[in-house]
Amino acid sequence: xxxxxxALLDEHAGQCAALYGTHVNPRFARAMGLIGxxxxxxxxxxxxxxxxxxxxxxxxxxxxxxxxxGRHHPVxxxxxxDFMDMELPSLVQLDTPLLVALAARxxxxxVGLGLDYVYFGSTGAEANETxxxxxxxxxxxxxxxxxxxxxxxxxxxxxxxxxxEVFRExxxxxxxxxxxxxxxxxxxRRELAAxxxxxxxxEPVQGKGVHVAPEGYLREAARLCxxxxxxxxxxxxxxxxxxxxxxxxxxxxxxxxxxxxxMSKALSGGFIPVSAVLMTRRVYDSVFSSLDRSVVHSxxxxxxxxxxxxxxxxxxxxDDEGLAERAARLGGRLMDGLRAMSERFEFMGExxxxxxxxxxxxxxxxxxxxxxxxxxxxALSPDLFCQxxxxxxxxxxxxxxxxxxxxxxTIKLIxxxxxxxxxxxxxxxxxxxxxxxxxxxxxPAWESLSRIARNALxxxxxxx
Numbered sequence: 001x002x003x004x005x006x007a008l009l010d011e012h013a014g015q016c017a018a019l020y021g022t023h024v025n026p027r028f029a030r031a032m033g034l035i036g037x038x039x040x041x042x043x044x045x046x047x048x049x050x051x052x053x054x055x056x057x058x059x060x061x062x063x064x065x066x067x068x069x070g071r072h073h074p075v076x077x078x079x080x081x082d083f084m085d086m087e088l089p090s091l092v093q094l095d096t097p098l099l100v101a102l103a104a105r106x107x108x109x110x111v112g113l114g115l116d117y118v119y120f121g122s123t124g125a126e127a128n129e130t131x132x133x134x135x136x137x138x139x140x141x142x143x144x145x146x147x148x149x150x151x152x153x154x155x156x157x158x159x160x161x162x163x164x165e166v167f168r169e170x171x172x173x174x175x176x177x178x179x180x181x182x183x184x185x186x187x188x189r190r191e192l193a194a195x196x197x198x199x200x201x202x203e204p205v206q207g208k209g210v211h212v213a214p215e216g217y218l219r220e221a222a223r224l225c226x227x228x229x230x231x232x233x234x235x236x237x238x239x240x241x242x243x244x245x246x247x248x249x250x251x252x253x254x255x256x257x258x259x260x261x262x263m264s265k266a267l268s269g270g271f272i273p274v275s276a277v278l279m280t281r282r283v284y285d286s287v288f289s290s291l292d293r294s295v296v297h298s299x300x301x302x303x304x305x306x307x308x309x310x311x312x313x314x315x316x317x318x319d320d321e322g323l324a325e326r327a328a329r330l331g332g333r334l335m336d337g338l339r340a341m342s343e344r345f346e347f348m349g350e351x352x353x354x355x356x357x358x359x360x361x362x363x364x365x366x367x368x369x370x371x372x373x374x375x376x377x378x379a380l381s382p383d384l385f386c387q388x389x390x391x392x393x394x395x396x397x398x399x400x401x402x403x404x405x406x407x408x409x410t411i412k413l414i415x416x417x418x419x420x421x422x423x424x425x426x427x428x429x430x431x432x433x434x435x436x437x438x439x440x441x442x443x444p445a446w447e448s449l450s451r452i453a454r455n456a457l458x459x460x461x462x463x464x
Contacts (some may be wrong), residue, residue: 009042014052016040017280034452035387036395038435044071047416047423049400057398058423060324060415064402065207065238065357067384069317070418076269079313083306090305103308106315107276113258115278119293120307121299124237124264125153127275128201131260132157132175133297134279135231138286144175145191145200145230149208149405151203152235161201161294164208166406182211185220192228199231199259206250207238210352210359210412216242219256231259231283237415238357241266242318242417243326245355252354261400268310269317273301323417327355330424334358334413337428345435346370356417362386373441377449382407388449389434405430 012019017038021029032038039059043050047070048058063069069076090097104118121127136142144159146152153159154167160174168174180187182202191197200221205212218234225232234256239249240263250256260283264275288294301307316326335351335358342348346365353359362385364374377385386403389411394398404410415423436447 012041029070032327035391045456046070046072047419048113051415053092055398057394058403058415058419060399060413060425060427062414062416063245063270065144065414066265066270067325068241068243068417069269069314070416073269073314073317073319075320076271076310076313079309080271080306080312083309088305090435091301091303093303095303097303097305097308099305099308099312100303103311104276106312107263108278110315111261111278113250113256113261113278114280115258115261116281117279117284118343119276119277119279119297120302120304121275122273122301123153123275124235124262125155125221126299127150127262127264127277128158128238129162130277130297131201131233131262132161133336134260134277134283134287135233138231138283139198139229140198141198141230142176143194143197144177145180145197146177146423147202147206148179149182149206149211150179150201150203151206151208151405152203152237164291164406182206183214183217185217185224188221189224192224192230195228197225197228197230200225200235201233201235202254203235203237205239205244205354205357209410210357210404211224211410212352212354213253215253218250218253219409222257225259226257233260233262234258237262237264238414239354241314242324242327243355243357243414246324246329247318249354267314268307269314270291271310272304272307274304274307274311318417321418324355327417330417330421331355331358332429333421333424337424338431339437341428341432345439347374348435352411356413356415356419358409358413360413362389362411369441370439373446377446379452382409384449384452385409386411387452388438388445389431392434392437392445393430397426397433399427399430 017029017033040052041049042052047059049059107118108115115265119130121130132144144161148163149160150163152161157175159168159171160177162168163179178191180191202216222232234250236248246252259280261278268274287297335353338351338360342351346367347362349361349363351360363372383406390401393401402412404412437443
């Protein structure tokens, strides 16, 4: 019997959480169930998702920043259909694939910054692993610096650059390195002065918490790295492809000279995993230093004409639809609306971000009654309060959002860049209603949080 995708999905309709819990990750499935996120999505288009009941949801998560151009963009879809209709070859390996070369040329043209060559891989973590190797080879040094709250991936090398102990615990020993405060050029200088640092890896806007680099910091960090013989590596895995209002977040600051720029996530429109390491000629010549070393580093899927097709079509969409400019405009509308609300609601703290990468902090309120509620929830779990925001946004308003990181009272908004003014206003209206409910204590929102905490503690005790 030939494979029939539609029949397979029809046969197992509504079984998403049960099958995932049985065959993939039962504890993750249980966690999704506790917060009401265990629903089956059956369709995605642009900035929207539809569940099995036919309800439309506004996606303010975008697959952790993968779907900058929205889901199933017709331009990229048509390009991939053309590729298959033409029966074009891919992954010949012992060839010099045309579409890969064209993808590199187009990416270089948009990134600029004096970067000469592009190495393609599959994921953001792989891009970081590649850059670690290249930095060590180029400098002859081993130590890698990263920032507090950094996130560069969860493979072993990238994990050594992770600012969260939650992810690192139990997986050591890791590569030698050190952590410096984000935005603190003097702390960076002190570490670089030891003379054994291969590179400093940094996100221009940190994914965990959405912390924006202070003005001038990236330029000074690059200068300090070069002064002390280290490389300056910029991780644009989540911030690239128009997310922050420019093609790269690095483009917001003049005069920065990176040795490598790392990209992934949104590069192919979400259709095919692809990553890119853009590097200077010096880095390239150090790694691929002779003909017999021209294959000293490679990836099975790194020369994929199919992935290059998706990348080229995605870049065309970003240009033609002005998505970087759209992110700047709608990000400003979103942050202005949230900041206006923060004056009304005691739980709301700082609203920050760049383009359509936005964070909202929640803080200890002023009034006694609300302080009691805050203390109660945080005593149960420091990660619990944000669920009082994300859960009703999804359940009552059909809006998908995420917590910004472990132990953070912060939610993060990274919607597809194709959202419109109506979507922004819909979110602001829903968020305002959720805030109003949270400022009523006791009330249904607080009862739901207590129930979740009790269920989570019960599950933990049972080990399920």
